[in-house]
Amino acid sequence: MSLLAAIPPEVLPRAGVAYVHYLSFMLCFGALVLERRLIKPNPNKADATLMVITDIVYGMAALALLVSGILRVMYFGQGSAFYTENPLFWWKVGLYLSVGGLSLYPTITYILWAIPLRKGELPQVSEALANRLAWILNIELVGFALIPLLATLMARGVGLPAA
Ligand code: HEM
Known part of the structure; x- marks a missing residue:
């Protein structure tokens, strides 16, 4: 309680948005690790359902990561020019968008799994599809670790650029 009182009021929103940024990053990474562990040909119902739920958590955390990042650029960081003038910032955004783009394929796959799962059936996942998804997840994990x-x-x- 006294720790909270010691935080200057103007610091709270900045720290809060930064915390959301880190928390959503951890959730994204954790979800990807779990998906990587779960992916296998013809999963059972529990694993397939967990996979779908994990991907929903991943999607929501990725959105929170993006929104908190944009808020930091616009209001809670070191001024928007500090970032937009730095090519490393655009590499970071590009890497985030590439990883996000890559995850469309697994996400669409899991959305399609939800159809048989709701009917009480199991999704058909071939060895080739499981391998492809595993590789995409590997690349996403490396991308996320570099950001x-x-x-x-x-x-x-x-x-x-030098002033
Ligand atoms: C388009 C999406 C993103 C935007 C616009 C964005 C923006 C920002 C901004 C403005 C900061 C504050 C830098 C400062 O303290 O001056 C920051 C910090 C940080 N971001 Fe992001 N970010 C994005 C995505 C990500 C992703 C995907 C990750 C992780 C995979 C990430 C990890 C971090 C980390 C670790 C820091 C702390 C850097 C430090 O203080 O040393 N960000 N981000």
């Missing part, structure tokens, strides 16, 4: 590196450099002004 914080770009973020920490960017936050310290690395990459900014």
Whole structure:
């Protein structure tokens, strides 16, 4: 309680948005790791259902990551020019969008699984499809692991054109 009281009021929203940014990053990464562990040919009902739920959590966390990131650029960071003038920022955004684009394929696949699951049937997942999804998840995990590196450099002004 006294710790909360010691936080200057103007710091709270900045810290709150930063916290949402980190929390959603952790949720995205955790969801991807779980999906990677679960993916296999012809999953049972429990695994297939968990996969669909995990992907919904991933989607919502990815959205929260994007929104909190945009809020930090616009209102709660070091001024929007500090980021938009830095190519490392655009690499970071590009990597995020590439990972997001890659995840469309698994997401559409899991949405299609929900149709048989709701009828009480199991989705048909071939060995080839399971391998393809596993590889996409591997690439997404590497992409996600690289983004914080770009973020920490960017936050310290690395990459900014000399004044
Ligand atoms: C388009 C999406 C994103 C935008 C617009 C964005 C924007 C930002 C901004 C403005 C900061 C504050 C930097 C500062 O302290 O000056 C930040 C920090 C950070 N972001 Fe993002 N971000 C995005 C996506 C991501 C993603 C996908 C990840 C992780 C995978 C991530 C991880 C981080 C980390 C770890 C920091 C802290 C850097 C530090 O203070 O050392 N961001 N981001």
